[in-house]
Amino acid sequence: MSKLKLNGVSKAYGATLALRRGDLEVMSGEVHVLMGSNGSGKSTLCKIIAGAVRPDAGKILIDDTPVTITGPRSARAQGIGIFYQELSLAAHRTVEENISLAALPVKSGVFVDRTALKERAARYILLFENVAGEGFSADALVGNLRPDQRQLVEIMKALASEAPLLIFDEPTSALDRAQVDRFFEILRDLKSRGRGIIFISHRMDEIKAIGDRVTIIRDGETIATLNLAETDAATVIRLMVGGAGDMPASQSSAPAAVDGKDGAALTVRGLSGRGFRNVSFEVARGEILGFGGLHGQGQSALLRAIFGAGSITAGEVLIGESRFDASSPRDAIRRGCAYVSGDRGRDGVISGRPIIENVTPIHYLRHRLMIARPRKLRDKVTPALESMHTKFASLFHPISSLSGGNQQKVIIARWLIDRPDVLLLDDPTKGIDLSAKADLFTLIRQLAAQGLGIVLYSSEDAELLGNANRILVFNGGSVTRELTGADRTRYNLYQAAYEAA
């Protein structure tokens, strides 16, 4: 029996089509897996079902009856419960209150019924008995829990909705083996009681273990629905990549090897810290080393740690021949290390200040200057900005008057006045337009040609394939695969990213 059916559902944000055509059918008693790369439209689809986003077109049927979902409350009323990837918990409240947050039991019309609340919470906490770990109890504050325990609370909260249709958007990312096994037992039990479950995960082994059918989304379109028992991982990945997966067109256009006679620019040996463990690699002068893999597998954490803005618990970093363990970005900059973040608003832009003041801080620091003479620096700042075709009216206009792409160019320009030896790029093109991207990559390749060692993490495979001489694929905080030469294809990149570590 069909529990939920979507027919030609679409959603556009301005000019961007987030979901072109979504078709999906979830049966009672089935775990239905959604797969697709970052930005393919999975989350939009889930948000539409959960009522967080209103679709532009298409039909939604629950139990074969057409429905309109007007908002999250309406979705709940129609029997839909959701686990959000970005947890939606109240940090200062207890576990039991969070479990019932969506519908607190009430007595006499106003007061929270504490007895009912405790009873209800106890039921769901019991489900994860023995695997929840130390310090997990009904009256613990959610803010004091470990990430995996918080994720368990969010799962319990979704389960407590007792909805006939449950959506789990990456529910296992922080859980350990035993917790995942217990969670899957619970899902199987729900299945046997006729619930419909939508499950999103990037881990092929989990999908195989729990899923009945899989629907693949690519570029905002649901491509195919397959029976998981009758398919293998390669088929699924090939569908996600698209037909062009093995063709030369999607092979890397960057040269496979760099003549390494100039020696290593950056060497990392056995580096561990928060978010990554035991990572080793070497970047030659003139080389662009790509970091690939799914989002949040330790790539950013590693780059920030090398730059002195994260924690390192073991291992060593060398710039050139000499030991380099930056204790702060200030230290790293002095030693010739540069870092560009994709999160401009947080890490880069000094908002409300003139463009020139956003370019000069690195120069002041490296030359230990005391007096700021913006007009004298104009001759240094202008060429740096022009090398990327930055569009600006005057150096003394506030940086906030520029578009996102031009702001990012300004941030990059600050590293160009005094050449660093190592350039760390942390998804640098996030949210900027195509022409700005092209300008940036032209510059990055030029810098490599001038002998900089460059590490490029990008969430867009095309950028990695188009620019990196080698690609390290990250999974769960460590490097699981290195792609070199002709192996640098879209298909291999996907496969390495989705395969369990």
Added chain:
Amino acid sequence: MSQVVSRFLSFIRQPIIAALVLIVLLLYLGQMLSPGFASGGQILRLLIVASLLGIIAAGQNVVILGGREGIDLSVGGVVSLSAIIAGNVMNGADSGILPAIAACLAAGGFFGLLNGLGVTLLRIPPLVMTLGMLGVLQGLLVVIRMGIPSGQAAPALSRFVTQPLAFGIPGIIWLWIAIGVLMALMLNRTVFGHRIYAIGSNEHAAYMAGVPVRLIRIALFMLSGMFAAIAGLCLLGYSGTSFANVGEQYMLPSIIAVVFGGTSLAGGKGGYTGTMAGAVLLVILQSILTTINIDESGRQMVFGATLLLLMMFYGRGRAMRA
């Protein structure tokens, strides 16, 4: 026509222009209420008082510019402490002036350092840290003085504050002008100044660009303490002897002057020139309130309400969100 009007409106909405216009209007109002209010001698007296407030506000200004809810509520305590230290060190003798200056700056810098360390290393919100420090200072004042007025200003100090020094203008006003020029140079022409704005606008981005965020924030609180100490010294010269909690009344006005001058309480935006205009404006307002027989408590109420009104006018309520 409407373009001219809108241009005029945007011109007048610039905080410093608005402050200057209000200054002229208030002087006119004062003259109406009490003839002689806007006379040369009276204006000089107002400027002397304004320079005391303005020097304190310079410290307040840099702390606020540094962002992260930066504010220094302990300035009043430092002013009082500095006045007492200066009075006891110089004790009516001109030869004691230099040691007094050194002692006051050291004390102001020390308490500023404590504020800075508390805010950066212990991560105590500035509001709480400096309020606690104010409490400590008030207690300390009671212990030192035991309620008995002590200490005399040196004659040269009193002359510096109250008598004309050059072109008929007292030394303290010249000092204030010099501080104004130095502040403008520091904020606009030194790397330190640019870094103050950088940490005030986006602390994390500044950190990632190699700005020593903690050191700078500590330096700002130290500057604030030292400016308050200089003001305390001058205040002693103004009144002759130090008396109970002379500095207390300056805390609220020093914040209002900064906000009046167009500095955002969120940090990273503003400058000292506007603050100077704000200080003059407040002193005139205070004087008018005195002229129409409104006592100290009434003046405090008016000041408090003025600050709240300003916050609404500039739409900076978000600045104070914790």
